[in-house]
Amino acid sequence: MTQVSFHKETFKYFCDMNTTSKLSESALRLVVESLPVALLIVNKEGKIIYLNKLTVDLFGYNKKELTGKTIEVLIPPGFKESHPELRTMFHSSSKPRHMGSGRELFAMRHDGTEFNAEVGLSQLVTTEGLFVLVSIIDITERKEAEAKLNKTNRLYSFVSQMKQSIIRIKDEQVLLEKVCEISHNFGKFKMTWVGLFDEKQKSISLLNQCGMKEEDIALFSKNIIQTNGPQAHILNTGNYYVCNNIAEDFKFDYWKTFAAAKGIRSLIMLPIKKSGKIIGTFNLYSDKIHFFDEDVTGLLSEAITNLSFALDNFEKENIKNTFEKNLKHSELRMRDAQEIAHLGSWELNFETGIALWSEESCRIYGLSPEDNKHSYQVWLSYIHPDDMEYILKLKEESQKTFSDAVMFHRIVLKDGTIKHLNSISKFEFDKDGIPIGMYGIAHDITESKNAEDRLKLNNAELQKTNAELDRFVYSISHELRSPLTSIMGLQPLMQVQNLNEENKGILNFINRSVFKMDETLREILDYSRNSRNEINFEKIDMKKIIDEAFENSNYYKEGFSFDKRININADVPFYSDLTRVKIIINNLVANSLKYGKKDIPDAFIEFNITVDDDKMSLEISDNGIGIEEEYLHKIFKMFYRATVVNSGSGLGLYIVKECIEKLNGAISVESESGHGSQFRIEIPNKKPINKYYDKALLLQDSIVD
Amino acid sequence: MIKHYYCKTVLLIDDNDIDNALNEKLIRASNFAEHVIIRQTAKDALLFLKNDAISHQIPDIIILDITMPMGNGFEFLEAYEKLPDAILNQSKIVMLTSSLDERDHKRANENKLVKIVLNKPLSFETLEELKNRL
Numbered sequence: 001m002t003q004v005s006f007h008k009e010t011f012k013y014f015c016d017m018n019t020t021s022k023l024s025e026s027a028l029r030l031v032v033e034s035l036p037v038a039l040l041i042v043n044k045e046g047k048i049i050y051l052n053k054l055t056v057d058l059f060g061y062n063k064k065e066l067t068g069k070t071i072e073v074l075i076p077p078g079f080k081e082s083h084p085e086l087r088t089m090f091h092s093s094s095k096p097r098h099m100g101s102g103r104e105l106f107a108m109r110h111d112g113t114e115f116n117a118e119v120g121l122s123q124l125v126t127t128e129g130l131f132v133l134v135s136i137i138d139i140t141e142r143k144e145a146e147a148k149l150n151k152t153n154r155l156y157s158f159v160s161q162m163k164q165s166i167i168r169i170k171d172e173q174v175l176l177e178k179v180c181e182i183s184h185n186f187g188k189f190k191m192t193w194v195g196l197f198d199e200k201q202k203s204i205s206l207l208n209q210c211g212m213k214e215e216d217i218a219l220f221s222k223n224i225i226q227t228n229g230p231q232a233h234i235l236n237t238g239n240y241y242v243c244n245n246i247a248e249d250f251k252f253d254y255w256k257t258f259a260a261a262k263g264i265r266s267l268i269m270l271p272i273k274k275s276g277k278i279i280g281t282f283n284l285y286s287d288k289i290h291f292f293d294e295d296v297t298g299l300l301s302e303a304i305t306n307l308s309f310a311l312d313n314f315e316k317e318n319i320k321n322t323f324e325k326n327l328k329h330s331e332l333r334m335r336d337a338q339e340i341a342h343l344g345s346w347e348l349n350f351e352t353g354i355a356l357w358s359e360e361s362c363r364i365y366g367l368s369p370e371d372n373k374h375s376y377q378v379w380l381s382y383i384h385p386d387d388m389e390y391i392l393k394l395k396e397e398s399q400k401t402f403s404d405a406v407m408f409h410r411i412v413l414k415d416g417t418i419k420h421l422n423s424i425s426k427f428e429f430d431k432d433g434i435p436i437g438m439y440g441i442a443h444d445i446t447e448s449k450n451a452e453d454r455l456k457l458n459n460a461e462l463q464k465t466n467a468e469l470d471r472f473v474y475s476i477s478h479e480l481r482s483p484l485t486s487i488m489g490l491q492p493l494m495q496v497q498n499l500n501e502e503n504k505g506i507l508n509f510i511n512r513s514v515f516k517m518d519e520t521l522r523e524i525l526d527y528s529r530n531s532r533n534e535i536n537f538e539k540i541d542m543k544k545i546i547d548e549a550f551e552n553s554n555y556y557k558e559g560f561s562f563d564k565r566i567n568i569n570a571d572v573p574f575y576s577d578l579t580r581v582k583i584i585i586n587n588l589v590a591n592s593l594k595y596g597k598k599d600i601p602d603a604f605i606e607f608n609i610t611v612d613d614d615k616m617s618l619e620i621s622d623n624g625i626g627i628e629e630e631y632l633h634k635i636f637k638m639f640y641r642a643t644v645v646n647s648g649s650g651l652g653l654y655i656v657k658e659c660i661e662k663l664n665g666a667i668s669v670e671s672e673s674g675h676g677s678q679f680r681i682e683i684p685n686k687k688p689i690n691k692y693y694d695k696a697l698l699l700q701d702s703i704v705d
Numbered sequence: 706m707i708k709h710y711y712c713k714t715v716l717l718i719d720d721n722d723i724d725n726a727l728n729e730k731l732i733r734a735s736n737f738a739e740h741v742i743i744r745q746t747a748k749d750a751l752l753f754l755k756n757d758a759i760s761h762q763i764p765d766i767i768i769l770d771i772t773m774p775m776g777n778g779f780e781f782l783e784a785y786e787k788l789p790d791a792i793l794n795q796s797k798i799v800m801l802t803s804s805l806d807e808r809d810h811k812r813a814n815e816n817k818l819v820k821i822v823l824n825k826p827l828s829f830e831t832l833e834e835l836k837n838r839l
Contacts, residue, residue, distance in 0.1 A: 509723045631775065641720075641774030650774070 038136040044129065046070040046087050058138055060110035071134065076108035090121060091130065107136060116143040155296060158187035159303045166310040170317075175310060176272070176280075177208040183284055184210030190264055190287045193220055194272070196280035201225065201235055207280065213262070230269050234281055240270040240304075242297060245289045259285075268292045270300055273308040275315050282307070335359055342444035347428075348376070349437045355379070364421070364444045366413035384410035384418065402427045402435055408445075420449035474528045481521045487514050520649040526583045527655050530662060535577045537686040542609050542616070543568060545582055549589035562596060562603035570611035575686045580659040587652045588620050588679055594648070595677075596624040615665075616683045623676040632671060711836050714740040716764035718750040718781065719801070720773040728768065728801075728827050735832045738766070747773060747781035754785070754792055763795045766839070768827075771802040771809055778802070782818055793818075797839055801825055 032039060033053045041050035048066050056062060059074060066073070071087070072080040107117040116139045124131040161182045169175040176194050183192040193209035206220045225231050230241040230251075244266045246252045246259045259265070264285040272280045282304055286292070292300075335358070338344055344361025348354070353376070359369040365382055383391050387409040398405035407423045425440035491511060499507060543566055550564065592605045600623075608619040627635060631642035636657040639650035660667050665683035715738040719725050722745070729741045742764065744750035750767075758764060771778040778800060786793075800813045803825040813822045821838055823831055 505726075509726065513723055643774065 038138075040066075040071070040134040040136070041124065042071050042087075042132045042134055044091060044131075046072065046084060049131070055136070058109075058136065059107070065110075074107055074136075076106050076114045079106065087132075090132070091123075107138075115140045151291075152295070154186065154188050155299050158183055159299055159306075161186045162303045163306060166306055170314070172311055172314045173207075175307070175314075179282060179307060180208045180210040183282075187284070189284045191262065191285040193283050194280060195220070195223075195231075195283065196272075197225075197235070197278065201278075204231055204281065211285075216262075231281060234269055234271045235278055238271055238273075238278060240268055240297060240301060242266075242268045242292045244292055247289075263287045265289045266291045268297060268300060270304040272304065272311070274311040279311075339363070342447075344442045344444075345440070346442070347437065347439040350435065351437075355438075361442050364419065364442055365411065366415060366417065382411040382413070384412050386410070398425065402429075405440075419444055419446045421445060470528060470532050473524060474532070477521045477524045477528065481518065484514060484518055484521065488518065516648075520651065523587075523649055523651040523655060526587075527651065527658065530580060530583060530655060530659050533579055535580075535662065537575045537688070538578055540574050540576055540578055540581055540616075542570075542574060542585075542607075542611075542618070545585050546589065546607055548582075549586045550593075552586060553590050553593050560593065560596060560598050560603075562593075562605060565604060565606040566609070567607065568609045568611075570609065572611055572613055572685070572687060574611045574616045574683075575688065576616065576683050577663060580663055581683065583659050584656050584681065584683075587656045588681075591652060592620060592622040592624060592677075595626075595643070596622060611685060613685060613687060615685050618681045618683075619678060621676065621678040626673045626675050626677050627669070627671040628673040629671075632669060635669065636667070708736055708739075710739045711737045712739075712765035714738060714742065714762055714764045714766075716750065716753070716758075716767045716796075717741060717743045718745075718747065718767065718773075718778075719743075719770040720745050721770070724770075724825065724827075731827055731829060731832060735829055737832050737836070745773075747776035747778070747784070750781060751784050751788075754788055754796075759789065759791065763792055765795065765797065766835075767796050767798045769798055769800050771800060771804055771813065779812065779816075782816055786818065799823060799835065799839075801827060 035052060036054065038055040038058045039050075039052040040048050040055055043049050048069055048071060051063060051066050055066070059066070070084075072083050075083050105117050105119055106114045107119075108114050118137045118139045120135040120137075122133040122135075124133050162179065165175060165178050165182060169178060176196075180192045180194050183189050189211065191209070191211035193212060194207045195204040196207050197204050203222055203224050205222045206217065209217065209220065212220065223231075225235065230243075233239075233241045243249050243252060246265055246267065247256055252259065262285075264287065266286045266289050268284050270282045270284075271278045272282055284300070338358055338360035342360065342364065344364050345358045346355045346361050349356075354373050355375070357365075357367075357372040357374060359372070362369050362372050380388075380391075391407060391409055394405050394407050397403075404427075405423075405425045407421075407425075409421055409423065411419050411421055413419065422443040422445050423440060424443075425438050427435045428437040428439055430436050491507075491514070494507065496504065496507065546566055589605070596603050596605070602623070604621075604623055606619075606621045608621075610617045625643070627642050631640075634640045635642055636653050637650075638654040640654070641648060641650040657667060660681060660683065663683050665681060667679065667681045669677060669679050671677035715732055717725055717728055719728070725743045725745070729743065732738050732741050740762065742753065742762070744753055754764075769778045769781060782798070785798075797820045798818050800819050800822045801824075802809060802813070802822070804810075805824075810822055813819050821835065823835075
């Protein structure tokens, strides 16, 4: 039994060579068998002549199966073919050799599976010849750990670069573009790209990419979001989307061929958020399946969170910048506005006692815009001497109660110019309510003050002229009527019967002319009365006024026969200004009489009157000559006449309208030429509830006026 | 007795019927014109000129008031200017007004259609003056 004897011999050799204290062969065997290393002894021909327990465990052969086989049985195809030659070379050298560190060595199990191995070779020179001691360690786990460490290192490096970029880069666009580059360069991803959603999140556009083939870029440039696609998933959930094996995922059927061609085997898509809104996605592709495990997605999520945080900060910075820009803009606008409005402002700090004046404030006081820091005493020195007492008094009062001060005063500039200002000052308080300063405005009202003075002067002159004109009209009417009444008085004394027919005709013409003049003068007096007299409300009997109007009318006296109908429906008394109501009724009645048809049997004038708490409504209808439609809108104009029949002055209806307006009433007219006219008037009923209330009302009216 | 008239036809345009009556009397009494035609509005006067006068009675002299309701003397002149030449060539316009307003007189004098501007009332003397001036 060569083998057995070999064993004995070999172990004896071990004992002799390597140990000082003698171990028993059985003890040594136990050591070898329990080593955590697979140990084999191979002879010169490459045949395995010994293997320990771990070798059995590692390779899945039993001892018998391996004993006597060449060592190549444990080497996977691709390596084993060249192995015998290497083995022979090793035999001829005499140095021990350590294999597998620094480069990949593979071993093959009984079932054909392979694993990473580290192999050590030592020559055993025994009395039985040269043997090789082979030690094999399964380094699969170590390799995996190494790979994982490598991957983790890459990712950390990527995340760290991202962080640095976030700190360094101050522009959103640049950062988003940089992210691609970093992920490709440091994260070693096969392909990466950043896409931004449109405003309505209907499509995604490529912002930047790395690792994409030139001809593929167009495929990513702009894409509509598919309802069930990964981008839609991100939009809907706000979470990342992972596919760890594209080839096996039916969702990517449409994309498998492309991915395979590009060597892409797994992917992750991460949402890029800004101010809580998803603005785009960060898409990473790996050439390994199951690349995006929990750790990786965790790291990437953290990175993307940092990115979103940076984007938020950019946004905040943007808002801040915009705000500052707007503020600056507002300040400029404010300055312009102050200039346009001649309105300056100032702020006084009690601590320094110095007020800061705005540009326009300086201009108003005739100072250059740079000369803008002044004390209260300086300001006082500008106050017009005549206004000083008033200003000091107001200031004193204001300081007692910390109340606002509103001052209308003059200032005297250094060149002697006098300006009118409206100055307003307010106190500024701290959070405890203690006054810390003042602020206010200075409004240059010189121009408006001058205009106001001119206006006052003009107004006074106008009022004077108006009053004089009224007096003149009134006096002249009386002066003119005086000789006229003399003529009217003389006429009846004339011996008409002694005149021939022609002279009688002439006398009639004279009478008519005198009569018309009298009428016109009365109208002028009515007009004057309406504009001069105060309004006095009293109880009015409409029927009486109408009857009087008929009696006063000269036309009535001419014996024109007509039907006078008066219908009054009054539950309450009518209160108004008697003088004006009389003028109105007299004129309307006179018109109806003047322009009535004298040659028809059924001529009528009808009055329908309704009085209620609010108003008196009056309708005067007749079947006279009417008014042609084209003149209807002009009949209330001064001196307008719509007919030559019975030539009037053209004042009557104008005066009616003026009186009605004075009473806050209204008048309207309807007429059909040749068939008659209908005037409608409404006059407010100023019924007093009681004396005092009425007085209060009048007082209120005058205040409002 | 055969009367000798200064002209054949005078057209009076005035809203005041008393003035019209007076003026007609004066014109007849002074043998100023054989026919006196009266219209009380500018509108009626224009209608007369357009429809009737053109065929048989184009007035030699038109005496025109300024202040009238429904179209004053100046408005009449504006419309008159557009009438056929036969009328414009024959009729001479005299403006007669009770207005003492210089602006009215100035405006009337400046109108090339107006030959003479007279103040009311018309009298035998003014009619004689007219004969000399026209």
